[in-house]
Amino acid sequence: MIQPNWENVAKHFLKSLISMHPYIHPTPIDVMVEWRKGMYIGHIQIIFPDYSPEIVSLSKSSNHLQDGLVDAIRRLDPNRLNLMADERLDLTGRIHVLRRLENILTNPTPEQAGYIAAHPLYHREVDASIRN
Numbered sequence: 001m002i003q004p005n006w007e008n009v010a011k012h013f014l015k016s017l018i019s020m021h022p023y024i025h026p027t028p029i030d031v032m033v034e035w036r037k038g039m040y041i042g043h044i045q046i047i048f049p050d051y052s053p054e055i056v057s058l059s060k061s062s063n064h065l066q067d068g069l070v071d072a073i074r075r076l077d078p079n080r081l082n083l084m085a086d087e088r089l090d091l092t093g094r095i096h097v098l099r100r101l102e103n104i105l106t107n108p109t110p111e112q113a114g115y116i117a118a119h120p121l122y123h124r125e126v127d128a129s130i131r132n
Helices: 006-019 067-076 110-118
Strands: 029-035 038-046 055-060 081-085 095-101 104-106
Touching: 006 038, 006 067, 029 055, 029 067, 038 067, 055 110
Parallel strands: 029 081, 081 104
Antiparallel strands: 029 038, 038 055, 055 095, 095 104
């Protein structure tokens, strides 16, 4: 079986992700997330900085990445933040509101969850394939 050129795939993938940065507010922090023995790519955003910088929105790939792609992304983007997600979390899907403690993602505290519930977020997602 022919293996993909992971370096080339990663270059195009990262270019596509980075091209969306100007349209993402608040400013995204690029991440790799390890969860349940899989690696995912995405970004986090600090969504309530005045209340708690621990509360973040995680936008991640729907599926875990193949090892060759993970290795290539790490070579091309060595400053990408690596996070570990608590295995008890349900990170099925793409968008999640979580608590970040340094390099760990976990559930918000009850107080943080109350604040999040009282201040609902509105999320708009634009299809990256749209061209001008």
